Amino acid sequence: MEKRRLFSDPFFYPRSYTDIAFYDDALLYKPQAVFIPFLEYVLEKAIDINFHTPNALHARFLNDPLAELMVRAGFKTFYLGFESASQVWQKQTGSKVMSNDLAAAVSALRKAGAEQSGIIAYEIIGHPDMDSQNLSQTMHFAHSLGIKTMLADFSSIPSTPDGERCRKWTNLDEPLNHNKTAFPIRLFGQDRINELKDLCRSLNNNLI
16 A cells, blocks of 8 residues: 555644644554554654654564654654563463563663653553552562653453453442542552552652
8 A cells, every 4th residue: 555545644734733642552563564654654754743652552562673763753752561570460461561571662762762751661550460460560670671650540341351350349330330540449448559659659750
């Protein structure tokens, strides 16, 4: 497919905006199909826009050439999905992103010239397996790489595998119980959740 058909100039011109966010968490999957042609198009047209990825990129797919293209094309913030540094958790959840995957992605971005402050580990708080997840260890690992952590509250969504497991603790037939703030507090208690969020803030502040 020609770039002209993939990306039309009217998408970018005329424009008054300066920032675009990608919420596709599969953005880096099979990048040759769409994403790399998009980056090349942006560079070819010298389009001056800041790009952001607030919905977590798959760290395992972020290699040196792709990181370089993204930085050159104007990507400024890189949220990297990293659920746990615990090997037990990683094996239980299919080893989607291992600790070395995150370290390699951070290294690729830094070599490509990405600002360290724009690289963030995206971690879940309040998952029903949070004890084996060892969130404290996970945040400290991200901190050891020199990057900040953003905690995303777990939502007990019905009809999802993890959501259905939550029925033993909460009534999923009540929509209010799907709230991402309610379930973590109900399962682990306000004090434990606050303790982890305080640790996150403390580690992040130490990087400033």
